[in-house]
Amino acid sequence: MPYKKFEEYSIDVKGDIREHYREIIDRIGEDVSRDGLVKTPDRAAKAIQFLTQGYQQDATEILRSAMFKESYNEMVIVKNIEIYSLCEHHILPFFGKAHIAYIPDGHIVGLSKLPKIVDIFSRRLQVQERLTEQILDCINDTLKPQGVALVIEASHMCMMMRGVQKQNSVTTTSGFRGAFKNIETRSEFLKLISEKLS
Numbered sequence: 048m049p050y051k052k053f054e055e056y057s058i059d060v061k062g063d064i065r066e067h068y069r070e071i072i073d074r075i076g077e078d079v080s081r082d083g084l085v086k087t088p089d090r091a092a093k094a095i096q097f098l099t100q101g102y103q104q105d106a107t108e109i110l111r112s113a114m115f116k117e118s119y120n121e122m123v124i125v126k127n128i129e130i131y132s133l134c135e136h137h138i139l140p141f142f143g144k145a146h147i148a149y150i151p152d153g154h155i156v157g158l159s160k161l162p163k164i165v166d167i168f169s170r171r172l173q174v175q176e177r178l179t180e181q182i183l184d185c186i187n188d189t190l191k192p193q194g195v196a197l198v199i200e201a202s203h204m205c206m207m208m209r210g211v212q213k214q215n216s217v218t219t220t221s222g223f224r225g226a227f228k229n230i231e232t233r234s235e236f237l238k239l240i241s242e243k244l245s
């Protein structure tokens with residue numbers, strides 16, 4: 048199954064991940080046997096496995112499973128798709144919103160699949176730049192639309208909680224393929240999503 052959504056409670060914890068968390072908690076000077084922490088290695092292991100389940104999922108197959116022949120050839124936009132990912136440098140969350148547009152070329156895709164592929168690529172260790180490219184490439188190579196565009200705005204906990212401690216900075220990445228290389232088409236997309244950009 049290409050997109051099997053794992054629920055956190057049903058995840059089979061890999062024993063060694065649990066043991067490694069126990070070790071980390073001990074090494075930072077905590078008492079892993081006290082009440083509040085005794086089950087933490089198990090919960091943390093489940094959480095990290097949940098948040099990285101994208102490695103076991105195939106985004107291309109998800110898109111292929113819901114492609115339909117259709118002559119509609121105007122811009123399709125899905126705005127404000129929530130993103131939760133982990134930065135690969137610090138394994139801390141970054142989160143925000145993605146806005147996707149494509150112009151069909153003979154095929155459309157079931158709209159719920161776009162947020163799903165966002166999840167699949169987000170639930171890995173990532174940098175926002177590569178996440179942007181992977182989502183664009185997947186849609187472009189699979190659906191083969193006239194064009195595809197993506198804007199991601201995200202806040203990075205590794206900047207907010209540590210390092211430069213900039214709590215209000217938002218990182219924006221974007222990419223444009225095919226018809227969106229055209230300035231007018233791109234401007235139309237940016238105008239349409241900016242109505243709700245936070």
Ligand SMILES: [Zn+2]
Binds near residue numbers: 134135203206
């Ligand atoms: Zn980071």
